[in-house]
Amino acid sequence: MRSSFLSLALASVFVSLGCAHAPAVPSAPTARAAVPFPIATPCADVAECTLACDGGDADACVRAADSWERASLGTIKQLMRIPAYARACRDGSARGCYELGSEYLSEDPLPKNIERAAQLMRPGCEKHPEVCSDATAMLTEKKADPNEVQWFAARAGDHAANLCASRDIREVQTGIWSFHGLSERGQVNDPALTRARGTLEASCHAGRPWACMAAAALWSSSLSPGGDAARAKALATEAGQLLAKGCTTATDKKECELPGLQLPIVGEEEWARLVETALETACATGDKKSCASLHSARLIEACSQRKDGAACLELGRLEEDGARTSPEPDEDALRGAALFYSQACDLENGEGCARAADLLEAGHGPDELPPSAIDVFRTLACRHGFTAACGKSSSSPKQ
Structure with missing residues (x-):
């Protein structure tokens, strides 16, 4: 034995x-x-x-x-x-070889051996292409032989292009992230990127707004080589037009849902402008849902980027109002509202402090906040000019 x-x-x-x-x-x-x-x-x-x-x-x-x-x-x-x-x-396990190879990059407890690491990681990349992008990043960081790195990068690009051909929005998102990671390291596989752009544009023209936005992401100027900001904006505009039409040509209505537009990518400011372009286009032609989303997007930018306490307060109100539209309030949304109110309070908005205290007192705030936070918020509300909170103390502390 x-x-x-x-x-x-x-x-x-x-x-x-x-x-x-x-x-x-x-x-x-x-x-x-x-x-x-x-x-x-x-x-x-x-x-x-x-x-x-x-x-x-x-x-x-x-x-x-x-x-x-x-x-x-x-x-x-x-x-x-x-x-x-x-x-x-x-x-014979390709994944076993890959994991062993990654251990040779970590330097502890195995001695660092970059050449052996690359040798062992190759079978894993060949059989499980989803690991190629991470392998490329690790080998680049450890300054592996450029030819080895390029071998992994080429396969990572091919896999990213295949993901972009999927009808699953999450897989497309993963493909976009992979392309941006390769771009940041100067390792983009041009034929793979061209193929991905073409696939997504064709899907866009077939009536899928999320595909338009994904294609826009791959044409954004933050992605090299060959970024084209004007083309990206045109695709975002097409996405908005499809949203306004109700996306009638798509075979799956889930492909028309607004969350499909939220494909976060590297280059956040440019991406925010592309999303705004799509929503403005749809809103201008009467799509109320897009108008509401556009309003929220602008409030989020004002709250998080410009540190506008009034914008944070309004976001809290929207979250709270939305949470109370059903017979059973949405607790997650109410906690989100409390966080927006708290952020408004941090920016010296007295009403935000008072509303945060009210939600905490009703048991809808983050669990990690102690009951004493209620009176702290009310004290701050008074200090920041919201006189209705002055002298008011908690009556039923959160348990």
Whole structure:
């Protein structure tokens, strides 16, 4: 029966802790399949030594046990996963090879070995392309060979383009994020980006406003190469026109919902302008939902960017009014309203302080705030000129 390296490792841990009854060290195992990388003699790290020990090298078993014995208790859990990744990789698991490769980039507990990391991560990227983008970022950060990095970047771009061809908005969003990450590092795959833009524009022209916005994201000037702000704005305008028409040509009405426009990307200011363009276009032709969303978007910008307390107060009111439209108030929305009121209070808006106190007193504020916060908000309301709160104290503190 093949021995367990974990038993061997735990034996050395017991010994290092001074335990009287350590498990017996098993006999050396029979030879196994070839390892996925050349092993130094003597083996250099716990992954190498684990595989060599499995292959019948008794000295490697001792060296592996020594690695465990030297480890502090805080690193034992980390050490335990490395032999599992090594065995999985040896037995043909692409994901196991990928995870083992990433351990060689972390420098602890394995020694840093960028060349081996890239070698091991390749099968994972080939079989699981969703990891290629992260692999590209990690190898870039560790200054891996540029040719290796480009190999991963090309596959990350291809996968991003495939995601952009999906009808699932979340997958498209992931694809856009991947392209922007590659762009920030100067690694955009031009053919893949061109393919993604073409796919999304075709979907846009077929009547899907969210696809128009996704295409606009890929044409934004914050994305290189070949960003085109004018083309991005035109696509955002088309999205607004489709919203105003009710998106009648789409086969799935979910594709017409406004949340589909909210595809956050790198370059927040430019993206905010594109969303505003779409909403302005739809609102101008009578789409009331877009008008309301446009109003909210402008309030959010004023509250968060310009630090306008009145805008934060209005956002709180909108949240609170919306939460109370149904027989059962929306508690999450009421907590959101309390946060907007609190933000208004921070900006010295007295009514915001008073409204925050009222919601807290009714039990609708964030759970982490103590009951004493109610009177604090009312004191601040009075100090900031909201006289109705002066001298008023909490009557039923939040439990």
